[in-house]
Amino acid sequence: MSEALGFETDEFLKLLTEALRAGPGSPQWHEVVTQLRALDASETDEYRLLIRARERLESGREYRSVRAGPGFTRKVMEGVDRAGGERARMPSAALIAWLAAGVIVAVAIAVVAWLTRGASPAVEQDLGSMYFSTTSISSDFSQGIPSEWRKFGLEPVVSAKAKGLRSGFTKGKEKEYQGGGIVAAGGFEPGQSFAVEAAVRISKASAQVDLRLFVAQDALSDSTSAATSRGEFVADLLDGQVSVFRPDGTLAGQQAAMGQGGDLVHLLIKMDRRNAIVEVDGRRLYAGPHGLAGDKPRWPGIRFLATGSEKSLEDVVVQSVRVLKP
């Protein structure tokens, strides 16, 4: 039957099933009926069987038909809203990610700049409020020059009469400025904050003794006799006046006139990686960048540049020096 009708052949099957799917009245339906009517009646019975099944299905199309109620629709739309919110938030998230990346880059740049060029102004403020409580070196020279110090240039001497350290003297060279002093045997890392304080007794304002409390960025050798080395931050006491000089030789901050007649003056330099504060007896003369290289160690020390008679050298004596750490 099937072979006679061609049910199993693809073309007729296609036509038949499409006719069934398309339903009565459709061109496919009309074509199938025309072909089937050309066949005998027994063949059309099965076709009618199919047609009836199809028709019953069509008649029962409402079977298990479901329409969404308000509860289901609300639930779906709430889900869509949430999904939409997530979609809408994505650009914000991306924006936040980009901003975060920008902040990270900015921080990295700032850190690099800080490491290479020095501290930020905030650190300068921190230096001013920093309390240096740990004594690294404390010397009153009553027993000579301690081993924590290394002498350079014209060796200073401990004056028993003046009870302190004064400039060395070379007979015959009274008319020349000769330099020499002491420097800490151990330097400080550039990131290490520290303070160096010298208690200086000024018997008489003298232009013949130039006392310098300094922080150098290069270790001074014993043979260094020059007045200065390159790269020093200096609090200079000359002729009763304290001045601050940066490594490039420029004058910085304020100047202060010291008292005379045996006054004890305290010179203080606080320093961190980038900044320095200079105070005289608690009076701040300078606060700002010290100008030293950010990658070199720091060597605190005292230098005398002196001329004139040996007696005049006792006009300015360093009674004690302390190096402190936070």
Add this chain to the structure above:
Amino acid sequence: MQKRAEKSVQQKPPAKPSAKPAAKPSGEDVTDLKPVALGRASDEDLMRRTQRGDRQAFSLLYERYSASVLSYLYRMMGNVEDVESIAQEVFLRAFRFAATYRYPQKLSTWLFTITRNLAINYSRRRKRSPVRNVTELNLDGVDINGDPYQVAQRATDDVEKQEEIARVLKALDDLPTDQKEVIVLGVFQDLSYAEMEEITGTKAVTLRSRMFHGLKRLGRMVGGRGSVVGDGKVEGAPGR
């Protein structure tokens, strides 16, 4: 029969999705949105708006297709709980992954592909985990025509035909899944073989064969009134 058949065609549900858009967008104008009212926009236009995050457009698509998706799932799965879970996921995915829809594919095809895949996955999970989560049914207010006799009564006044319709509908559930699926998609959802081929991934010739044999088996139910079919199972028995 001809008259009855014409009547049945006229009784097609009004909410049937507008599967055929007025004009398919060409490849060149896919970025141009025509200034038409959303309600008259084609499925593809609404989908393009949805892809741009227009939830109003998507709600219209939901109105057009929710009944089809829900009914398809109910006919295939057989219980409302499954329908609820899967259908929600269908529409959420349709919205979330709207960008994956590509022209000129018909939206109905794309949507039924999602629906079918989710239904299959859901059925697999259910087999692995027989413990069912009884969820709150949110299909409140829905019109669920799950009783074949009631459906048949609404279809015709002829009591004899009502019996035949009910028997066919009940027998539908006893068909092999592949035959049942092609009948549900082809007859109930009005999809073409090309569309069914795309949705199921099965060649059209195979689908036609399944349709033929499925209808043939149902036809025997109509003609044989509860006869024993190939697998020895008595079809059409009350209470199924």
